[in-house]
Amino acid sequence: MPEIFLKNISKKFGRVTAVDHLNLQIMNNSFLTLLGPSGCGKTTILRMIAGLETPTEGVITIGNKVVFDSDQGINLPPDKRNVGFLFQNYALWPHMTVYQNIAFGLENLKWSRKEIKDKVNALLAMLRIEQLRNRYPSELSGGQQQRVAIARTLAPGPTVLFLDEPLSNLDAKLRMEMRTELKRLHRETDATFVYVTHDQQEAMTLSTMVCILDKGQLQQYAPPLSMYNSPANVFVAGFLGNPAINLIEGHLSENGMISFGEVKARFEAFDAVTLGEQDVTVGIRPEYIRIGKEGDLEARVCSTLPSGMETTVKLAVRGMPLTAVVFGDVDFPVDAKVKLSFHKTVVLFDTVSRKNIARGSLTLLHS
Amino acid sequence: MGHVIHRVKSRALTWFSKPANIILLVLLIALIVFTMYPLFSLLTETFTIHAGREARAAKEAAGAFSLYHFRRLFATAENDYSLIQFYEPFLNTLLVSLASSLIAITFGGVVSFMVTRTNLKYTRFISAVFTFPYMMPSWTLALFWETFFKNVNIGLKTSNGILTSVFGIYMPQWFVYGAFPISLVLGLHYAPYAYILIGSMLKNMDANLEEAATMLKTGRSRMIRRITLPIVRPAIMSTFLLVFASSMSAYSVPVFLGSPVRYYMLSTKMISLMDSYPGQAYIIAAVMILMGIFILILNQRVTSSRRQFTTVTGKSWQIRMIDLGKANAPAAILLVILLMMVAIVPLLTFAMESLIIKAGDYSLGNMTLDFWIGTNLTQRLDQGDSTGILLNPKVWSALGYSLGLALTCALVAGTCGILVGYSVAKRRKSRLASLVNALSFFPYLIPSLAFGAIYLSMSVKIPWLHGFLLLALTGSVKYLPFASRTGVNAMLQLSGEIEEAAVITGVHWWKRMVRVIFPIQKTAFLSGYLIPLVSCMRELSLFVLLVPTSNTILTTMLMQYSEKGWAQFGNAINLLIIIVVLLINFIVGKLTGASIEKGVGG
Numbered sequence: 001m002p003e004i005f006l007k008n009i010s011k012k013f014g015r016v017t018a019v020d021h022l023n024l025q026i027m028n029n030s031f032l033t034l035l036g037p038s039g040c041g042k043t044t045i046l047r048m049i050a051g052l053e054t055p056t057e058g059v060i061t062i063g064n065k066v067v068f069d070s071d072q073g074i075n076l077p078p079d080k081r082n083v084g085f086l087f088q089n090y091a092l093w094p095h096m097t098v099y100q101n102i103a104f105g106l107e108n109l110k111w112s113r114k115e116i117k118d119k120v121n122a123l124l125a126m127l128r129i130e131q132l133r134n135r136y137p138s139e140l141s142g143g144q145q146q147r148v149a150i151a152r153t154l155a156p157g158p159t160v161l162f163l164d165e166p167l168s169n170l171d172a173k174l175r176m177e178m179r180t181e182l183k184r185l186h187r188e189t190d191a192t193f194v195y196v197t198h199d200q201q202e203a204m205t206l207s208t209m210v211c212i213l214d215k216g217q218l219q220q221y222a223p224p225l226s227m228y229n230s231p232a233n234v235f236v237a238g239f240l241g242n243p244a245i246n247l248i249e250g251h252l253s254e255n256g257m258i259s260f261g262e263v264k265a266r267f268e269a270f271d272a273v274t275l276g277e278q279d280v281t282v283g284i285r286p287e288y289i290r291i292g293k294e295g296d297l298e299a300r301v302c303s304t305l306p307s308g309m310e311t312t313v314k315l316a317v318r319g320m321p322l323t324a325v326v327f328g329d330v331d332f333p334v335d336a337k338v339k340l341s342f343h344k345t346v347v348l349f350d351t352v353s354r355k356n357i358a359r360g361s362l363t364l365l366h367s
Numbered sequence: 368m369g370h371v372i373h374r375v376k377s378r379a380l381t382w383f384s385k386p387a388n389i390i391l392l393v394l395l396i397a398l399i400v401f402t403m404y405p406l407f408s409l410l411t412e413t414f415t416i417h418a419g420r421e422a423r424a425a426k427e428a429a430g431a432f433s434l435y436h437f438r439r440l441f442a443t444a445e446n447d448y449s450l451i452q453f454y455e456p457f458l459n460t461l462l463v464s465l466a467s468s469l470i471a472i473t474f475g476g477v478v479s480f481m482v483t484r485t486n487l488k489y490t491r492f493i494s495a496v497f498t499f500p501y502m503m504p505s506w507t508l509a510l511f512w513e514t515f516f517k518n519v520n521i522g523l524k525t526s527n528g529i530l531t532s533v534f535g536i537y538m539p540q541w542f543v544y545g546a547f548p549i550s551l552v553l554g555l556h557y558a559p560y561a562y563i564l565i566g567s568m569l570k571n572m573d574a575n576l577e578e579a580a581t582m583l584k585t586g587r588s589r590m591i592r593r594i595t596l597p598i599v600r601p602a603i604m605s606t607f608l609l610v611f612a613s614s615m616s617a618y619s620v621p622v623f624l625g626s627p628v629r630y631y632m633l634s635t636k637m638i639s640l641m642d643s644y645p646g647q648a649y650i651i652a653a654v655m656i657l658m659g660i661f662i663l664i665l666n667q668r669v670t671s672s673r674r675q676f677t678t679v680t681g682k683s684w685q686i687r688m689i690d691l692g693k694a695n696a697p698a699a700i701l702l703v704i705l706l707m708m709v710a711i712v713p714l715l716t717f718a719m720e721s722l723i724i725k726a727g728d729y730s731l732g733n734m735t736l737d738f739w740i741g742t743n744l745t746q747r748l749d750q751g752d753s754t755g756i757l758l759n760p761k762v763w764s765a766l767g768y769s770l771g772l773a774l775t776c777a778l779v780a781g782t783c784g785i786l787v788g789y790s791v792a793k794r795r796k797s798r799l800a801s802l803v804n805a806l807s808f809f810p811y812l813i814p815s816l817a818f819g820a821i822y823l824s825m826s827v828k829i830p831w832l833h834g835f836l837l838l839a840l841t842g843s844v845k846y847l848p849f850a851s852r853t854g855v856n857a858m859l860q861l862s863g864e865i866e867e868a869a870v871i872t873g874v875h876w877w878k879r880m881v882r883v884i885f886p887i888q889k890t891a892f893l894s895g896y897l898i899p900l901v902s903c904m905r906e907l908s909l910f911v912l913l914v915p916t917s918n919t920i921l922t923t924m925l926m927q928y929s930e931k932g933w934a935q936f937g938n939a940i941n942l943l944i945i946i947v948v949l950l951i952n953f954i955v956g957k958l959t960g961a962s963i964e965k966g967v968g969g
Contacts, residue, residue: 078581079583104580104583
């Protein structure tokens with residue numbers, strides 16, 4: 001079955017290295033998201049697997065078939081790779097109706113007229129766009145165009161589907177709706193989805209696996225929640241989560257004490273790790289900072305940003321900025337004094353290598 | 368009451384405080400005066416009896432209102448008059464225009480596809496040389512064709528061309544004169560339009576559209592037929608419109624390749640009728656305008672807006688080039704040879720033809736530079752002017768006049784084009800803007816020759832409108848569509864915020880135009896100036912009816928020499944025009960980066 005392997009894949013555009021010695025294994029039936037800031041090489045990776053772009057070196061296999069091998073000179077064209085591709089701008093053919101757009105790929109496969117009709121009708125029903133069949137793309141809204149593009153890609157029944165930022169041209173509400181839709185499609189089609197986005201929330205909500213990239217290099221490859229809770233490095237920690245994780249510089253002593261200037265706290269690792277004395281960066285998710293009348297440390301409120309369901313509170317602790325998230329709408333006047341404490345997990349990064357060295361709990365000590 | 372007046376007044380004040388509105392209003396009035404009024408004047412001419420032969424033939428008083436011209440031209444069976452004067456030329460025009468459009472689209476389209484979509488070799492050379500024929504006067508190829516293939520058995524039976532003299536091959540008449548060579552020559556001459564328009568569409572086309580088809584296992588030929596061609600269809604249609612309208616009004620080509628065998632098109636018929644029966648000539652002009660409008664309507668019907676839409680731009684990727692494999696080198700070499708034949712060999716031929724003394728003899732002993740720099744030629748060679756063209760003051764004054772005219776037209780048309788672009792883009796959705804936009808496009812539809820006829824009919828009624836002023840006005844209005852198209856395209860690419868940012872800080876309009884808008888779109892705007900300049904230098908059809916004397920501008924002078932049979936002088940002047948045009952194009956391109964392609968292709 002179509003497991004996809006990338007071995008040592010690199011892509012250079014002139015002097016610029018877009019993808020740097022990437023190794024990746026995409027499991028069958030998974031929903032993999034390639035996540036990263038713009039220009040990190042994620043679309044290039046997608047296009048290389050699909051065959052729209054030729055890697056500079058490496059090997060790609062889909063199923064058990066080698067589709068690209070730079071050493072042996074194998075390079076299967078995209079139409080021989082049995083994959084579907086959904087473009088960011090939908091790429092609907094403007095001179096064809098919705099029906100013709102969807103039927104086009106099936107005509108290429110020499111299906112009979114009746115089979116094509118049945119399949120297209122089924123797809124139109126599945127994506128709830130039956131009433132649009134005779135419209136031209138110029139007569140559709142963005143969301144409708146998106147559905148037609150999905151139907152067209154799904155028509156030949158690909159077992160692997162590539163999606164290149166398919167929701168980025170939609171408004172926020174439609175995007176939510178289409179996310180649900182994509183998740184449903186993934187379940188119903190039983191296909192492997194490889195999805196590109198720069199929206200971390202999209203990646204978190206949709207995928208079974210996330211692959212984070214930065215500057216053409218793989219940062220972490222893990223299920224979304226475990227990546228959220230245990231980011232491999234400072235980049236991943238900062239990229240996932242909104243509002244962003246608090247990163248505080250401190251110094252770890254042999255005895256597990258971390259000092260942040262005058263503030264001291266005790267770190268207890270969850271796993272058995274030996275930590276020497278070193279500079280550390282402590283990552284604390286905003287939702288793990290509890291604020292109220294009781295707490296270990298006094299903080300000043302800089303601003304309160306309520307969004308209804310939750311409230312983001314910007315704090316300053318002895319000049320150091322911190323962000324906390326509180327469920328529900330609370331309102332603090334500016335410059336109000338509150339108490340805070342840390343609960344649940346914090347992550348410790350080596351300040352020099354920026355890598356994850358331990359997860360644990362942090363208890364503030366009264367000074 | 369006073370309140371209402373006050374409100375209207377303040378509204379008008381607000382409206383007039385925007386420069387775009389004032390420009391639109393001024394342009395609207397100017398365009399009505401310069402396009403609608405002449406058209407109206409042309410139509411009245413078709414109902415008026417003119418003094419002289421016409422009045423005598425019609426047996427009516429000069430100046431009378433009459434349907435005589437229509438009866439005479441369309442419904443005179445006597446001696447097959449209508450058939451010979453109108454119906455045959457009409458069918459010939461249709462046939463030639465259709466055929467030349469097909470040739471231009473096929474040749475230009477195929478080459479632009481090969482250049483943009485395949486890994487063809489020598490594309491730089493091909494690209495550069497392909498626009499050459501556009502810069503040459505349209506009769507260049509016709510003249511070349513005739514000089515190369517003519518022989519004593521056909522046409523005027525005067526002398527043998529190069530092919531016959533050197534190789535002893537006699538080509539049949541249909542190959543040398545008539546519909547076939549006229550269509551071919553016009554098709555090759557206008558192929559650059561197709562190359563530029565279709566090429567820029569192919570270049571700017573969203574690569575994802577083709578990639579989406581590739582992912583769905585579309586074969587190469589099906590891809591071209593079902594995806595690529597339909598998407599570039601608007602470009603194909605506008606090329607068709609352009610080439611059809613231009614071929615229809617081509618005058619010099621059918622003069623060279625048609626008249627010797629009495630093969631007439633509407634254009635040549637119109638000129639021959641103009642002297643003695645102007646009423647009928649004006650009807651022919653009106654018919655040509657109707658044909659132009661008909662093609663435009665057809666064009667808009669076919670490219671329905673339902674099927675057009677600009678996609679949300681995705682990521683721009685290099686389109687995968689089709690590998691031509693072993694066919695690459697032969698195809699490239701074939702193309703290069705073909706282009707040399709079309710673009711470079713004619714120049715060499717003219718150079719050679721301007722040197723030989725006795726036609727048909729290409730030996731070195733028969734060559735002289737006298738036609739360029741000789742003196743006392745009337746006595747020594749017994750033909751043509753007494754001095755070579757470079758020593759002839761008439762040639763120099765015509766060159767000066769042509770250059771002055773071209774510069775004036777370019778300046779007026781180019782500047783108006785920018786103003787049209789600015790104001791139309793600013794007030795994009797308003798009715799006034801779309802009206803101005805449509806009117807500025809109107810001269811494009813009127814064949815050059817008919818356009819000249821219109822202005823001729825208008826100038827007769829306005830005593831001060833003649834000479835340079837008349838020529839400059841005609842040229843400026845006729846070339847406005849090119850300049851305004853360039854201007855609108857350039858302005859639409861510029862987001863409104865760029866000017867608004869200057870408005871906020873209180874920069875006044877003139878400074879905004881000169882310091883902000885013009886510098887940003889400099890190349891595009893300059894290309895809008897370049898097209899009228901180049902077109903005007905090599906224009907004949909538009910001016911042939913309007914020049915005070917044949918010696919006024921270079922092109923009509925050349926025509927006169929050719930008609931007199933002074934082939935060497937004609938060839939020399941032709942070469943001179945081409946060199947001047949290429950030089951202007953080259954210098955402007957080098958200095959500013961503007962180019963014909965940027966103007967036509969947008």
